[in-house]
Amino acid sequence: MIRERLGKELLYFDGGMGTLLQAKGLQPGELPETWNVTHADEIKNIHKQYISAGSDIVLANTFGANALKFHCDDFPLEEIIRLAIRHVKDAAEEASGGRRIYTALDVGPTGKLLKPMGDLDFETAYETFKEVMILGEKAGADLIHIETMSDTYELKAAVLAAKENTSLPVFATTIFDERGKLLTGADVPSVVAMLEGLRIDALGINCGMGPEQMLPILEQIMKYSSVPVIVKPNAGLPKQKDGETYYDVSPEEFASVMRHVVDLGAVVIGGCCGTTPAHIAEMVKQCKDIPVKPIEKKSYTVVSSYGQSVFLGTGSKIIGERINPTGKKRFKQALKEHDLDYILKEGIAQQDNGAHILDVNVGLPDIDEPTLMKEVVQELQSVTNLPLQIDTVDTVAMENALRIYNGKAMVNSVSGKQESMDAVFPLIRKYGGVVIGLALDEDGIPATAEGRVQIAKKIIAEAAKYGIEKKDIVIDALAMTISSEPEGAKVTLETLRRLRDEVGVCTVLGVSNISFGLPSRPIVNSIFYTMAMQNGLSVGIINPNSEDMMKAWYAYHALMNLDSNCENYINKYAQQPGTAPVSATGSAHKMTLKSAIERGLREEANSITSEMIQEKDGLEIINEELIPALNTVGEGFEKGTVFLPQLLMSAEAAKTAFAVLKEKMDSSGEVQEKKGKIILATVKGDIHDIGKNIVKVLLENYSFDVIDLGKDVPPETIVDTVLEQDIHLVGLSALMTTTVVSMEETIRQLREKAPHCLVMVGGAVLNQDYADMIGADFYGKDAMQSVHYAQRVFGTEE
Template structure:
């Protein structure tokens, strides 16, 4: 069993498949998976060469084999998967020489973005992965290898499908850019937190970069991961010579880099695009006999969202408490009226005011908590990138939220009651999460610190039975109101100290509980908050809009040298901040909500309903074209600039575009009625080239171009060069955008460009896709290479004479 060898010895993957099939005649647009049926000897031969080169783990030729991507009437999905597994098994029998070779069912991305960014539902993606994985296990695969994932949400769907429907080991790798980010914004710790929470067997990186470029990302993996790390780089960058694609890292150079990577601590190494049996042979010969570095258990406590990770233990974190009906009449009204926009504004305000994590509690007696929790979590994750704390005592609502949550959530809570632990811990084991343990049990809340610490120990010990490590437990020492329990604050502070010093566990408090029934509550709350942080509080559940609480937070971190050079404190309370909103005023200096929200702010925050309603009010007073020029375009430019600088990520960019679209719909209706015409800046044709069925990049570019008032003719995916050329000629198009995600389809992109040069020499061509770079774009004759969607917009603006 491969699990017995993981992390104990160096294991070798194979290399690329698509480029080798191209060399053997795979035509542009032909699906590589069909060769399992049509050319079985060729596929088997490639597997055999990799095994002879020293590969221990060989991937089946099934990267694109799922019902969403594979539509070939001549070859059923079951035939494809069954034959693909069989080819690896046959090659191993012929070439392994008694050495054990593992058949890895290769699972690539669907090629679509999941909702809310795209149109693919989470469970639809899950079912597509499930179908292939069940077929793969039935055919005899030894493990499932999920690779080239650029979105944590799709990654989660694939891992859950594997874990819930098969008994096979699960490996998972993602594709990062040079900043160490996924397409949708996740950093390395966020990906690791998600995958370790879902209990994969090994994790890592593949594709996108050559071995040298992967080193910074690998260092982060090795720093944060407790699991065996996989590294599968490309053979450098794609280039062209005599009309053929090749990669610029030789087998010898590749082997030297992989030796360094193995020496750093990677346990499973191999190759991706452009690597050949020669690359793998050079790698195995140079590294064979190297002692694997056994992965060390890391103690980081991490919660994550699609866009960031938050580490507990680095100062004291702020958990925003405002998305909770307790004591909040207006919030209860919003829940009853299904006013999601109010909830989203509360989330955005807390993020703007400094929260690190958002508590989400939607429990009211007269609503469907499960449905509301699911909808609220999905909606919040479309407009804020903070991790969420799932706050509910309803097990069904808890599981619904954990299943669709994009990241590793905080969970509030479990108690020392056996029934509570029996209910909550299986969910944490299944979905991952950092769970809050309440220091109460069947006998209630102990009146002394000793009793609370004893319950905390019991929670930690019981969690260990489910494989939940202490690092994934945060203990709530429980703040008892001092108006009824005079010793309450002292007991809580002692409990915090002992939990930190004796158990070495992180802590959390609902701070404002301390002052119920007292006048001037903010005074007591802020003083107690400071005392709690001094006694080891890892995270406080507070109102980030409270000036007193935030002043306490900033001052504590400055005083305890947790704010380098008092930078955050100075930035918050400098003279400039005073002028902006009074002496440290939180509410005055932050983004406004409710009726005072501007259209520009609504678009920047991705609030579709607000954008629509604000526009409806504005259009009664202002000219629609003025609104477009003074509100819509500046907002989109602001978000676009942030995206290019790396401060805004794809989900925020797309939700802002959707908000702008909802505003424009109101303006368009008004202009249609009045006879005004919104000036279009030009017409652009977009297409994913022949043979490629990935339309993520194309769809993102389309949304942005339309929001910048360009007309877009979207020809879809797998589009023949002739159709593109005919459309350009018929419509007199000046700009075409071509997308490709797979190495095997870049040839179609080049063919399309060559045809356009003949039939429409004045038409400009911009290209984009994960397998492209500037040098390669130049080689195939493109006029412009768009590294990201916003660059495509900038080029279109320049071409049509608009400027920025």
């Protein structure tokens, strides 16, 4: 079993498949997986070459074999996967020389974005992957390798499909950019935290870069990962010469850097696009005598969202308590009326005021908590990138939320009661998470710190039986109201101190509990909060909209040298000599349309626009509110402070506002002038339309008239449409190296038949040099660059 070898010896993957098939005659647009049937000997021969080169793990030719990407009536998916696995095993019998060769089911992305960014439902993605995983195990795969993933949400769907429906080891690798981010914004710690929580067998990075460019990403992965690490770089970036695509990193150069990769701690290595049997053979030759570094267990306590990691244990973090009906009449009303917009605004206000994590509790009598919890978590993750705390005693609601949560959530809570641990720990083991352990059990809440510490130790010991480590447990020392428990604060503070010093576990408190029944509660709360932080409080559940609490937080971190050069304190208070209290929604005035769009609040954008259109004309609103909001978000995206989900949700909010404006403008005869007509298409043979769809949404929001020809579009269709519609700008997208030749042919035909038309190109496999070589007028590194180019072409740039 490969699990027994992982981390104890260096294991070698194979290299690229697509580029080798192209060299053997794979045509643009031809599905590589069909060669399992039509060119079986060629596929087996490639596998044999890699095995002879020293590969221990060989990927079956199944990267695109899923129902959303593989559309071929002549070849059933089951047959494709069965033959692909068989070809690896046959090759192993002929070329292994008695070595153990592992056959890996290769699982790539669906080519679609999941909701709310795209149109693919999480469970639909799950079912798509589930079918592939079951077929792969049935066909005899030894492991599942999920690779080239650029979205943690789709990655989670794939990992769950593998773990829940097979008994096979599961590896997963993602594709980072040079900033260390996935397409949808996740950083290295958040990817590692989520995958480790899902109990992955090995994780790492593949594709997108050459080996040299991967080193900084690998260093981060090694810092945070406690599981074996995989590295599979490209042989550099694709280039073109005399009409042929090539990669510029030689086998010797590749192997030399891979030696450094092993020195850094990777234990499974191989190649991706452009690598050949020669690259793998040289890599094995140069790396085989390097001692393997033992896998080190890391002790970071991390909660994450799709785009942000929060580390507990240094300083004290803030969990915003406002999305919780306890003692909140207006919030209860919002839950009963299904007023999700109010809930979202509460989340945004808390983020603006300094929360690091948002508590989510929707439990009320007569409410379908499992359904509403799932819905609120989905909606919150569409407007904020803060990690969430799933706060419920309903284990069905807990599982509903954990299943669709995009990241590694905090979970509130489990107690020392055996019944509670039996119910909650299996969910944490399955989905991952940082679980809050309440220091109480069947006998209630101990009156002493010793009693609470003993319950904490019991929770930690029971969690270990499920493979849940101490780093994923945070103990609630329990703040008891001093109006009825005079010694309550002293016991809680001692408990915090002992949990920090003796047990070595992170801690949490619902701070405001301390002052129930007392007048001027903020006075007591803020002083107790400061004392708790001084005694080791890792994270406090507080109201971040309370100026008293936030003053305590900022001052404490400045005083304890946890705020370098008092920078955060100065930024917060330098311009606020007489700060007014912050309102419950985080603002002393009504939210503007610009702010609603920047935040991605669709319903808010709709209602504000409906009010504004009664007093202002539509074009004025577009020019003064919509476009400036989109520009602000776009600038943030380009600077790396805003990520794809926020960009797309802002675009959706703008679209909602524009729909209101359009209806009014149409009825009044007011016309919004279109800025130019643009064709977008994913080129022939390529069925990935993520990039194209993102560009389309943004161009339409900037008032361009977009003709979307879809995906897998022949050059002739594009040329004919250009001529029929008198188009002056075409945007072409390609995600696969095998289809860039289609892009080049499309450009050639446009130059011949429509020389007036400019062409902008984009896609993961492209770069500026490659775009120049195939004759494009412009290469867009991201969607916003495409917007800027279109503005220049049509003379609308501001």
